[in-house]
Amino acid sequence: MTLDTSNQQDYKPGTVISAQANFYQVRLDSGDTLLCVRPTRLKKIGQSVLVGDRVLVKASDAERGAIAEVLPRTTVLERPPMANAQQVFLVFSLQDPPLEPIQLSRFLVKAESTRLNLLLGLNKIDLVEEAEIEKWQQTLHSWGYSPYFFSVSHNIGIEPLREALKDKITILAGPSGVGKSSLISLLIPQVKVRIGAVSAKLHRGRHTTRHVELFQLPQGGFIADSPGFNQPQLDIPPQSLIYYFPEGRMRLAEKSCKFQDCLHRNEPGCVVRGDWERYPIYLLFLTEAIEYQQQLQRRGEEETTVKVKVKAKGKQYTEPKLALKKYRRPSRKVSHQEVLTSLEEEIETDENSY
Numbered sequence: 219m220t221l222d223t224s225n226q227q228d229y230k231p232g233t234v235i236s237a238q239a240n241f242y243q244v245r246l247d248s249g250d251t252l253l254c255v256r257p258t259r260l261k262k263i264g265q266s267v268l269v270g271d272r273v274l275v276k277a278s279d280a281e282r283g284a285i286a287e288v289l290p291r292t293t294v295l296e297r298p299p300m301a302n303a304q305q306v307f308l309v310f311s312l313q314d315p316p317l318e319p320i321q322l323s324r325f326l327v328k329a330e331s332t333r334l335n336l337l338l339g340l341n342k343i344d345l346v347e348e349a350e351i352e353k354w355q356q357t358l359h360s361w362g363y364s365p366y367f368f369s370v371s372h373n374i375g376i377e378p379l380r381e382a383l384k385d386k387i388t389i390l391a392g393p394s395g396v397g398k399s400s401l402i403s404l405l406i407p408q409v410k411v412r413i414g415a416v417s418a419k420l421h422r423g424r425h426t427t428r429h430v431e432l433f434q435l436p437q438g439g440f441i442a443d444s445p446g447f448n449q450p451q452l453d454i455p456p457q458s459l460i461y462y463f464p465e466g467r468m469r470l471a472e473k474s475c476k477f478q479d480c481l482h483r484n485e486p487g488c489v490v491r492g493d494w495e496r497y498p499i500y501l502l503f504l505t506e507a508i509e510y511q512q513q514l515q516r517r518g519e520e521e522t523t524v525k526v527k528v529k530a531k532g533k534q535y536t537e538p539k540l541a542l543k544k545y546r547r548p549s550r551k552v553s554h555q556e557v558l559t560s561l562e563e564e565i566e567t568d569e570n571s572y
């Protein structure tokens with residue numbers, strides 16, 4: 219789309235920091251925030267606007283404006299629906315709630331599947347002994363991660379975080395109670411976020427709007443508090459699951475399994491199966507991923523065999539078959555690159571279903 223930008227001053231560059239219905243908060247590069255609409259012209263050409271989008275806006279007064287153009291995106295994420303995110307920052311606590319390998323792995327695998335840069339942070343080091351910190355450092359190192367250790371309440375280890383978040387768009391994720399909101403309010407003192415006492419259940423309640431919001435960091439960059447990221451279901455094709463474990467990736471970078479469609483269970487000539495610590499967790503998630511795949515296939519079969527007839531105003535018509543959106547069956551000889559490309563396509567086609 220080309221835009222008549224002959225009068226350049228009319229168009230101001232900015233970043234979409236929140237989206238609700240057809241209203242978008244845009245933080246202009248100049249520092250002001252405008253409440254903007256997406257004009258019909260953009261709607262007609264199917265141009266969506268996502269949180270994180272770089273846009274040009276035409277201000278109508280000091281507080282309001284209209285989005286004139288959405289600039290090309292570098293990344294698109296389905297859940298949470300976001301554009302241009304560069305990294306995921308997973309936060310867990312060592313204690314209260316305690317760190318738990320399966321839950322941690324679930325989040326890690328989910329985060330890995332975005333293919334964004336992944337940072338891991340462990341909060342509340344004030345609550346544990348030094349030996350406990352060292353133990354986790356070693357364990358996580360063997361998993362392939364180098365976490366940041368810090369304490370938000372005691373302001374320890376925060377400087378390296380500021381450095382890692384600077385000038386980037388980062389998605390903050392992690393279970394309830396680990397200190398995500400506390401961290402945001404430490405990094406951005408003027409921001410008002412709710413801290414503590416809110417249970418995960420309440421967060422998902424009917425009355426909570428599930429939207430992403432970007433907070434601007436004082437030293438540059440944005441951080442997103444993202445409820446949608448924290449979904450427990452592993453909706454990942456079984457064939458690609460192993461690539462979301464650094465230990466598995468590493469083994470497959472060196473050698474190949476005998477069978478290209480190896481799921482790394484009991485297959486002969488498998489180079490992944492072995493005595494690495496998280497192998498049992500891989501097998502557990504694999505079972506879940508296969509169950510999820512079968513569910514989708516069953517649903518797909520129902521959709522192809524059953525024609526739904528709907529009566530409307532006396533007329534009978536056949537409802538179009540629903541497209542099976544989220545999953546495409548990988549071919550038997552699918553390569554890792556193909557899996558990733560198809561994941562990307564899935565992400566791109568689904569950006570507004572949240």
Ligand SMILES: Nc1nc2c(ncn2[C@@H]2O[C@H](COP(=O)(O)OP(=O)(O)OP(=O)(O)O)[C@@H](O)[C@H]2O)c(=O)[nH]1
Pocket residue numbers: 341342343344345368369370371372392393394395396397398399400401412413414415416417418421
């Ligand atoms: N001991 C200790 N407590 C902390 C630390 N950081 C945060 N907390 C406390 O942990 C509790 C939960 O913190 P929140 O910031 O609300 O946690 P959250 O991750 O935003 O939780 P949800 O919003 O439910 O997802 C609060 O009571 C905080 O005061 C820390 O470094 N040490």
Ligand SMILES: [Mg+2]
Pocket residue numbers: 398399400412413414
């Ligand atoms: Mg919170």
Ligand SMILES: [Zn+2]
Pocket residue numbers: 475480481482483485487488489490491
């Ligand atoms: Zn194998």
